[in-house]
Amino acid sequence: xxxxxxxxxxxxxxxxxxxxxxxxxxxxxxxxxxxxxxxxxxxxxxxxxxxxxxxxxxxxxxxxxxxxxxxxxxxxxxxxxxxxxxxxxxxxxxxxxxxxxxxxxxxxxxxxxxxxxxxxxxxxxxxxxxxxxxxxxxxxxxxxxxxxxxxxxxxxxxxxxxxxxx
Numbered sequence: 001x002x003x004x005x006x007x008x009x010x011x012x013x014x015x016x017x018x019x020x021x022x023x024x025x026x027x028x029x030x031x032x033x034x035x036x037x038x039x040x041x042x043x044x045x046x047x048x049x050x051x052x053x054x055x056x057x058x059x060x061x062x063x064x065x066x067x068x069x070x071x072x073x074x075x076x077x078x079x080x081x082x083x084x085x086x087x088x089x090x091x092x093x094x095x096x097x098x099x100x101x102x103x104x105x106x107x108x109x110x111x112x113x114x115x116x117x118x119x120x121x122x123x124x125x126x127x128x129x130x131x132x133x134x135x136x137x138x139x140x141x142x143x144x145x146x147x148x149x150x151x152x153x154x155x156x157x158x159x160x161x162x163x164x165x166x
Contacts, residue, residue, distance in 0.1 A: 034158075071105065103116070
């Protein structure tokens with residue numbers, strides 16, 4: 001039995017290597033410094049993700065903004081709650097939670113690297129008045145998850161920038 005396992009273990013490794021499986025790595029960016037001014041929760045999470053890779057330094061000081069290779073501007077960071085349905089007595093039964101983020105990336109000399117881009121994430125949430133506090137906590141958790149998803153999408157779009165010149 002142990003012999004069979006020892007033979008199958010290297011074969012499993014070869015199978016994984018042959019299928020193209022690879023762990024996600026930190027992205028490569030075309031810039032080494034980026035200016036990010038926002039202090040919103042989305043901006044803080046984005047800054048942490050950018051600085052986690054050791055390849056990019058985030059500049060937060062507005063006076064040093066022109067020394068950055070790229071400038072990331074968060075144009076809109078908005079959360080919305082839309083009523084989707086009511087019950088027979090007119091009480092809300094379902095919401096749609098939305099997170100809308102609009103941003104652009106440019107150089108200090110105003111060369112647009114990434115035009116104004118909008119990310120819209122939405123998720124439905126059932127609602128019951130008797131569990132109002134729990135449903136509010138659930139909504140905040142959903143918003144946090146959508147924010148993390150938006151940050152990951154922004155990171156992928158920043159990694160797609162290949163050069164700092166037009």
